[in-house]
Amino acid sequence: MEAHVAHVNEEENEDPGAAPYGNFINYYSFNPPENRLSLIPETLLENIGLGSERVLILDVGCNSGDLSVALYKHLLHDEASGSDFPQREVYLLGFDLDQDLILRAQNSNPFPQNIQFIPLDITDDAKSQAVLESYVGKFGCLRFHLCTCFAVTMWVHLNHGDAAFLSLLSKLASLCEYLLLEAQPWKCYRSAARRLRKLGRSDFDHFKTLEIRGDMAAHAREHLENQCSMELVQSFGNTTWDRSLLLFKRR
Template sequence: METHVPHVNEEENEDPGAAPYGNFINYYTFNPPENRLSLIPETLLENIGLGSELVLILDVGCNSGDLSVALYKHLSHEDAPGSDFSKREVYLLGCDLDQDLIFRAQNSNPFPQNIQFIPLDITDDPESRIVLESYFGRFGCPRFHLCTCFAVTMWVHLNHGDAALLSLLSRLASLCEYLLLEAQPWKCYRSAARRLRKLGRSDFDHFKTLEIRGDMAAHAREHLEKQCSMELVQSFGNTTWDRSLLLFKRR
């Protein structure tokens, strides 16, 4: 687990606007893994019935892998080798579109037998689907047991538009049994656009024309439940950045 650092608001980070796809360097120094993990019970897999011998997890937008590794340890009980749960095999695949961040994740990976990091643009269909289906197919599984998507939706939305956001949610739903989603609220959209302008860069291509606005978590829930055959089973509350963590289940 990473060392705690003083909380730094996303808007106060010295140059987050330099990463228009959310691929921040040293992201976890200002939003450490425990900001999310403190809300997620260590017994999550058991609570949702994933007590089997094999569990596959997909972490979309894994950045440099700090949260992925911390989540793996958190859910696999890696630090408690004497427990019954330690006999379960948990495998985690982290993907990110930034190859430099993936390189850092690969080089610092303490569990290469169980955690793999690959460069992959989740919005690139069918390539991303082929790669991901190949991964869980190697284990004889029809899909991932759990998919996590932390603070990714806004970047897809801003860079690719409304249809891409809905397509992302649909794709994630099709790849897993359970989806743990953190969607950035609308205030983060305004902050991201403001940071980009302060750097003298052009605005996000789709920001001013987006029709999906307001309560982004509610929009995501509506699409997942009405269009993707998923249902909300639990809300784990809000992070220190006031973002809700929502767990959905395939019906």
């Protein structure tokens, strides 16, 4: 469902091709995991009090799983790279609506005992709720300890409208204790719409009627803090594509 090239004329270079839901093939060849991981401390789990217990991580819109696996290893300080059995109990569930991308993720998964990839659409409320509740329930938990959502919000917003954008944020907040969010800035919306038009495809159904515009990270923060009982605890700065990484905590 998601999305390193030098930050030169980003609007023309990022996310090449047509993928109306952000499900780009070979996405990580032009936006490799290091773009985000360079900003996220390896000690993140310890920093938020999750260093010595079982940790459940959810990656929303995992694409082909490259970033999911890299994040898993990053948060384990690469201890997983030399062993099939990491010293800490960290389990990651990644999902995406594109079944072909999920198949690629499953086939290349180096840690199937700790990482699982499944096809799932976050906007399918009933099914996604049931699947995710079942997953955490297997561990005797009510929700994930950490949820990551990298460059997904725009695609839900463009394809389903303002209400769906806010609903997505509310759902993410309900699923986890901590939320690491990367919301695409408004210029990415314009770029995505322009790419479709250049390829002779119809515009996104909701693009011209969206009322939530401008500083999308600020809009997301406002909703999460005012409507979802979450609070911003840290900003990790901006990626090379000028997208902020924001960490929220359940109050």
